[in-house]
Amino acid sequence: MILHIATFRWKDGVTEADVTELTESLMRMAAGIPELRSYAAGPNLHLRPAGADYGVAAIVDDAAGLDAYLDHPAHQAVYEQSLGRMIAERAAVQLPISQGSFE
Amino acid sequence: MILHIATFRWKDGVTEADVTELTESLMRMAAGIPELRSYAAGPNLHLRPAGADYGVAAIVDDAAGLDAYLDHPAHQAVYEQSLGRMIAERAAVQLPISQGSFE
Numbered sequence: 001m002i003l004h005i006a007t008f009r010w011k012d013g014v015t016e017a018d019v020t021e022l023t024e025s026l027m028r029m030a031a032g033i034p035e036l037r038s039y040a041a042g043p044n045l046h047l048r049p050a051g052a053d054y055g056v057a058a059i060v061d062d063a064a065g066l067d068a069y070l071d072h073p074a075h076q077a078v079y080e081q082s083l084g085r086m087i088a089e090r091a092a093v094q095l096p097i098s099q100g101s102f103e
Numbered sequence: 104m105i106l107h108i109a110t111f112r113w114k115d116g117v118t119e120a121d122v123t124e125l126t127e128s129l130m131r132m133a134a135g136i137p138e139l140r141s142y143a144a145g146p147n148l149h150l151r152p153a154g155a156d157y158g159v160a161a162i163v164d165d166a167a168g169l170d171a172y173l174d175h176p177a178h179q180a181v182y183e184q185s186l187g188r189m190i191a192e193r194a195a196v197q198l199p200i201s202q203g204s205f206e
Contacts, residue, residue, distance in 0.1 A: 002148065045198065047166045048195065050195075057106055067151075093154055094149070095144070097143055097205040100204060102204070103203065
């Protein structure tokens with residue numbers, strides 16, 4: 001399985017309402033993509049200093065599952081409707097895991 | 104529970120051997136920190152374009168568990184011996200999860 005993680009820093013002017021709407025959109029999107037075995041998305045809890053603004057973590061079975069998620073029309077719609085114009089910086093990584101889940 | 108994710112971009116000159124040694128050090132470290140309920144660390148599989156170089160994901164029970172991990176002498180030792188001099192950019196986020204594990 002693959003754990004995909006992404007961290008985001010927002011542009012100036014992104015509001016709390018933008019972020020709340022984004023999270024709702026992403027969670028709705030995730031519920032409709034069966035390749036997503038687990039999905040978490042939200043603003044950084046900021047439990048430590050100097051963190052980024054937002055994070056996403058997803059578990060998929062394999063590379064095909066990752067493509068199915070990231071290239072899904074519902075994911076692209078969220079990107080076009082809100083996420084794309086919010087991002088100043090994005091950093092993503094895929095790690096191999098033998099098994100896993102979260103919710 | 105809390106899912107802590109971190110993405111890293113390396114400085115020029117960081118070698119594959121540096122990264123392999125780092126991953127081994129981090130996995131040894133994680134085995135000795137009981138607050139880490141799950142831990143994954145490694146170079147980006149680069150299944151998609153434009154990713155970062157390296158990622159870490161950790162599950163802890165709460166903010167105290169996160170501090171116990173990140174402030175642990177074994178974590179600080181890895182930072183001082185290798186990680187600290189490798190980092191060009193780091194972005195970290197904590198997300199709330201109701202439950203989760205991976206290995």
